[in-house]
Amino acid sequence: MRVLLVEDNKLLAQGVVMSLAKEGVQVDHLASYKQAQAALNNEDFSAIILDLGLPDGNGEDLLKQWRRNGVSLPIIVLTANTDFDTKLACLDIGADDYLSKPFDVRELVARLRAIIRRQHGLDNNLFSFGALEIDFTRCEVHFRGELVSLSRREYQVLVEFAQSAGRVLTRNQLEQLTYGWDEVGSNSIEVHIHHLRKKMTTELIKTVRGIGYILAQTS
């Protein structure tokens, strides 16, 4: 897990970095909005802690802009303001949570974890094996980072492999799993596997001659 901390108070930042390090969280600390924007464009983060009171711009506008641009990461906002209206305003423009300074670093850590957990609870429907990734909630498949467009049957077959957790599947099992009892009198499974290999790589699905197929580690 990797968090982006945007904060110009070095002492405070240091405290956060250390506290989160103890939790096994990698924190990248930047002290300006400009740097933050650049980092967000080029790096992957799990969450952002954003101080709204930095001198080099308007933090609220930045937050709004991120949300408009589809940044969906959890964002916790830090401000000097303590009143309820400010809090509401923050949530309105897209923050996930809010802390007013001064705050106990342990509280920040707790909230961060809660938010990431919430986020995780929603999308732990990911399968990942070698270079293959399947997002079950979106029915999307990525291979070596690239989105692969699969037909319904191809997707079904691949999902069966993913769910078989490294076991060999016979052609018969595959047929049953994807067709149910609607028997299929042909080699269509073979054809779908052929297409899957073509769209990704031949090595993705290994043939176990005389028995069936198995999903293979890819890189």
Next chain:
Amino acid sequence: MRVLLVEDNKLLAQGVVMSLAKEGVQVDHLASYKQAQAALNNEDFSAIILDLGLPDGNGEDLLKQWRRNGVSLPIIVLTANTDFDTKLACLDIGADDYLSKPFDVRELVARLRAIIRRQHGLDNNLFSFGALEIDFTRCEVHFRGELVSLSRREYQVLVEFAQSAGRVLTRNQLEQLTYGWDEVGSNSIEVHIHHLRKKMTTELIKTVRGIGYILAQTS
């Protein structure tokens, strides 16, 4: 949005159904726990309003059981009891909120909204994803900064996408969420999607062939 109301007082139920209908919420009203259990197994809901005092069983046990079985929907509980202990007990066994009779229907509606929003991690009334923005309090939709005029059904369908948090929705789910049990024997969802795409852009809603549709990032 589709809510399951479990309540044996017909007059009260009618009031709730009508009030929520004005808010664009589809309410399915059932008058027994048995029916509710069955409905929950077979249908998709966004939330449940549960009267604990029905004659055909123990509402608290039912609630507990649902939670044990992994039902994570927001549930608002209605009871005749007014004391604080009862309220705490309800929350303990898995309710998200509590109302004691008699209550103002408007309050129920407000709490329902708040809870559903919270559930979706939107602690604000704005949804923003790519170039699409929805203001739930005003029922307004903006695309690329421009106000888009949508009909009631178009708006409902779009809101379901917004609240599905990046998941694929099957045509069936969309139908259930916007029509409830008033089965619709046609392709009207397809038509509404067609209109939404026409008013904004084709890319807004991606079709996942053989499965359903998903809201896509737009710019």
Next chain:
DNA sequence: TTTAAACCTTAAGTAAACCTTAAGATTATT
């Protein structure tokens, strides 16, 4: 209350993607 406008549901036609076949080619095994 009447009238007009907007809207929703249908249904049917069209186009595209997809699935199953089957047959020939290739590869592994004996």
Next chain:
DNA sequence: AATAATCTTAAGGTTTACTTAAGGTTTAAA
């Protein structure tokens, strides 16, 4: 080299989704 298993290809035929338009219903305005 012979045989069996698997791969590859391409062509119907089928399913799925898109589009359009008409009729009926609701909503709003006069």
